[in-house]
Amino acid sequence: MSEPSRAAPWYIDPAAPEAAADRNLASSLAIEPVEVPPPHGLYLKREAAGLGLHRADGPRTHPLTLDLSALLAERMRGARQSPLAKACGLARPAPQHLCDATAGLGRDSVVAAWLGAEVTPIERCAPIYCLLLDAWQRAQSLSGAPSAWIQRLARPEPVDATTWLSQAVPGRFDTIYMDPMFAAARRKARPQKALAWLGELAGPDPDAAALLAAARRVAATRVVVKQHARSQPLATPSHQIQAKAVRFDVYLTGLGVSS
């Protein structure tokens, strides 16, 4: 996890049944486990609803817990005609393997999986990765047969995508999708809590151009970069798909069909 993500400790109740597993995961990702809630800042804590991100100071607010089915339910209406689907080649159902190189809270990953792609999510910021992994595990273990879309969503990878893709075979994915965080505010209105906390933890992504270069070497068909509508592209795209507040820059690679 090379870029500057902010630390968020994990408050683990030693008496909780998941304490040992949580401590192992925390230490494998260099997250500090603590036995009392910290006085300041953001921290992780397990809730009945799943792993939550809490704020110790500031106004009282609910923890942030991810629910992938709920995230999908908010986004599935019109998803097939959306700019994201058009940019990623998902406007018509066709099998493809998509890497979400900046998975964050998993919102774009779930839509891509629901639209029919086999999705590999990658997230390098350790606390955000833990929230995503926990949501993915809960979605996988829902009683009854898991939905087809959740079966198409692979276990997230806790790595830096630039490093990871630089070791991948060219053509490994059909599409590589990136939604980097930019230092400039992405919108005029105050961002929702989830986005504000995500930004606070992940920080800006000044290395997005390096990720694009690594992705262009590996994607069989295209790399798609989501950008603020008025921002400069990272390089010269093959074409662009404009949405209301954002833009999708599409870089066709023409490497051929992936496995």
Ligand SMILES: C[S@@+](CC[C@H](N)C(=O)[O-])C[C@H]1O[C@@H](n2cnc3c(N)ncnc32)[C@H](O)[C@@H]1O
């Ligand atoms: C704007 S958020 C992505 C939001 C996401 N599209 C969603 O639907 O929730 C950007 C995320 O990408 C992650 N990220 C940025 N560069 C990365 C890289 N090179 N490798 C892995 N993760 C990266 C950041 O840590 C952050 O969580």
